[in-house]
Amino acid sequence: MTETQQAPTIDEARAEAFVGQLIxxxxxxxxxxxxxxxxxxxxxxxxxxxxxVTAADLAARTGLNPRLVTEWLHQMAVSGYLTVVDGDRxxxxxxxxxxxxxxxxxxxxVAAGEIITGYFLSLERLETAFRGDxxxxxxxxxxxxxxxxxxxxxxxxxNQLAQDWFPAVPGLVxxxxxxxxxxxxxxxxxxxxxxxxxxxxxxxxxxxxxxAPSIATARARAIEAGSxxxxxxxxxxxxxxxxxxxxxxxxxxxxxxxLGDPVSALKAAYEALAPGGVVVAVEPWSxxxxxxxxxxxxxxxxxxxxxxxxxxxxxxxxxAHGLGTLGGPAKRLELLAGAGFSDPVLAADxxxxxxxxxxxx
Numbered sequence: 001m002t003e004t005q006q007a008p009t010i011d012e013a014r015a016e017a018f019v020g021q022l023i024x025x026x027x028x029x030x031x032x033x034x035x036x037x038x039x040x041x042x043x044x045x046x047x048x049x050x051x052x053v054t055a056a057d058l059a060a061r062t063g064l065n066p067r068l069v070t071e072w073l074h075q076m077a078v079s080g081y082l083t084v085v086d087g088d089r090x091x092x093x094x095x096x097x098x099x100x101x102x103x104x105x106x107x108x109x110v111a112a113g114e115i116i117t118g119y120f121l122s123l124e125r126l127e128t129a130f131r132g133d134x135x136x137x138x139x140x141x142x143x144x145x146x147x148x149x150x151x152x153x154x155x156x157x158x159n160q161l162a163q164d165w166f167p168a169v170p171g172l173v174x175x176x177x178x179x180x181x182x183x184x185x186x187x188x189x190x191x192x193x194x195x196x197x198x199x200x201x202x203x204x205x206x207x208x209x210x211x212a213p214s215i216a217t218a219r220a221r222a223i224e225a226g227s228x229x230x231x232x233x234x235x236x237x238x239x240x241x242x243x244x245x246x247x248x249x250x251x252x253x254x255x256x257x258x259l260g261d262p263v264s265a266l267k268a269a270y271e272a273l274a275p276g277g278v279v280v281a282v283e284p285w286s287x288x289x290x291x292x293x294x295x296x297x298x299x300x301x302x303x304x305x306x307x308x309x310x311x312x313x314x315x316x317x318x319x320a321h322g323l324g325t326l327g328g329p330a331k332r333l334e335l336l337a338g339a340g341f342s343d344p345v346l347a348a349d350x351x352x353x354x355x356x357x358x359x360x361x
Contacts, residue, residue, distance in 0.1 A: 029116075031079045034072060035100070036113040043072065044092060044101040044110070047082070052089035106159040112301070114148025119308040121145075126308060135316030136309075138211045145309065146214060150189040153254060157192045160350060162199050165282055168348035169357045172249065172278055176200035180248035183208065183272060185238045185265060186255025190218030190231075197231040207233045208241055210317075238265035245272035252281040254353075256332065257325050258310050260317025266339035273360045279341060280357045281332060285350070288328030298352070302326045332356045 038044050046061050047053065055073050059066035073090045076082045081100070082090045098105040119126075121142040129136045166172050176182070179202035184193050187207030197205045209215050218233040234244070238259060241250070250269040259265050269279050284302050286293070293299040306325035314322045323331070329346045333356055336344035341358030348355035 027079070031075070031081070032113050032116055034075050034079075035081070035110065036117050038072065038076065039100070039110050039113065043069070044097070047090070047092035048097045048101045049094075050092075052085040052091040054089050058090070104158055106155065108155045109152065111148045111151030111154075114144045115152060115305070115309075116148075118142045118145030118148065119304065122308060126312065129312050129315075133315060133320075134312055134322070135320070136312030137316040138214075138313060141309065141313070143213075146189070146211075146217075150191060150217075153188075154191050156353065157195050157253075160353070161192060161195060164350060165280075165348060165353070165355050168355055169278060169280055170347075172280065172357075175248055175278070176203045179203055181246065181274075182206070182249045182251065183241050183244070183247045183269070184251050184253065185241060185269065186252060186258060187218060187233065188214050188253075188255075190215075190221050190233055192251075192253050193218070193231050193233070194221060194225050194228065197228050198225075201230060204230045205232075206241075206244055206247075207231070208236045208238070208244075209233075210235065210237045239268045241268055241272045246274040246277070247272050248274055248277050250277070250279045252279075254282060254284060256281045256283060256335075257306075257323045257327075258313050259319070259321070259323075260314050261319025261321055262323055262335055263321065263338060264319065266335055266341070270340045270360055275360060277360045278357060279336065279360075280347075280355065281336075283329075283332060283354045283356065284325055285352050285354055286326035286328050288330045290326065290328070293326075299326060329354050329356060 041064060042062055043058065046058060055070040056066055058073070059069040073082065077084050077090060081096060082092055084090060092100070099107050100110045102108055118141060121144070122136065122140070125136055125140050166176070176196070177200060182196060182203055182205045184205060184207040187193055187209045190207045193205045193207040196203065207218055209218070212235050215233050215235045222228065222231055222233065241247070250273055256262050256265070266279065273279065285298060286302060302325050310325040311322050314320065332354070333344045333346065336356060336358045342361040344356060344358035346354060347357045
């Protein structure tokens with residue numbers, strides 16, 4: 001340091017506050033790992049409705065090592081997930097079980113932990129992506145991520161698709177009730193398609209995804225659901241849907257931002273739709289002014305997803321558009337207009353998702 005340079009002034013209170021924030025975040029990450037463990041081992045399910053139990057009781061019920069179960073219970077208790085009775089009995093409050101173990105609850109979000117686990121498992125590949133072209137292909141993503149996505153988004157499909165998303169799009173429910181031909185681009189494991197087919201049996205749903213293992217899982221899910229005749233799945237990219245059309249409805253469920261070329265995908269959707277057909281894209285909630293969301297947990301999660309999964313996935317595909325998981329509705333509406341759709345609108349803002357839609361004139 002030269003004589004003209006001055007030592008930087010450190011705001012000790014600010015430094016101390018940030019260390020506290022960082023430790024809190026690390027504690028949350030540690031608890032996430034323990035939450036995934038409890039979910040995988042069935043510990044939350046065993047605690048649901050059981051009332052206060054001892055570590056020995058829970059270990060006996062689950063067939064797990066009692067010493068490790070004891071430590072896990074202590075970690076969950078100090079994290080505020082469980083309550084403690086008389087110092088040695090532990091209980092899972094019903095309100096917490098709704099998020100952790102009640103599958104059809106509207107707040108069942110425990111599977112997000114599996115997605116985050118995938119980020120940690122992908123760290124070495126992500127380092128390579130950062131130092132290279134930015135791409136991380138679907139085949140490089142851990143299986144727990146895909147299964148976490150299926151379970152995590154299942155909650156929204158069960159509780160919002162027929163109740164909020166589709167009714168917000170003018171005329172869509174009527175089309176489905178009458179019998180519509182529906183294409184789902186980037187269908188993943190296909191839960192939404194099976195739900196649409198079951199809810200509106202007069203309609204036919206075809207799911208498309210370029211990730212062959214996901215389509216294999218979707219077909220297995222269809223068999224488990226009784227092999228409904230009005231639902232089918234194909235390994236294909238977004239451009240290929242023209243070969244299966246025409247369609248009355250094309251949907252993108254949390255998939256538009258994952259595509260390497262969303263512009264071409266929307267143009268392909270436009271070409272595949274019959275006149276008067278509707279395109280619907282459901283995307284994670286975000287704001288046009290990203291700075292207005294600083295500090296919000298939902299956008300902290302969203303930008304992590306964008307950095308670790310969605311944007312690298314897009315950059316690994318032809319087009320390498322890299323739209324990003326967030327970024328606000330305006331960008332999505334511009335893409336729809338650019339693909340030729342008339343009057344694109346933000347049909348619904350649930351605070352958790354954005355539903356944008358448009359019609360082929």
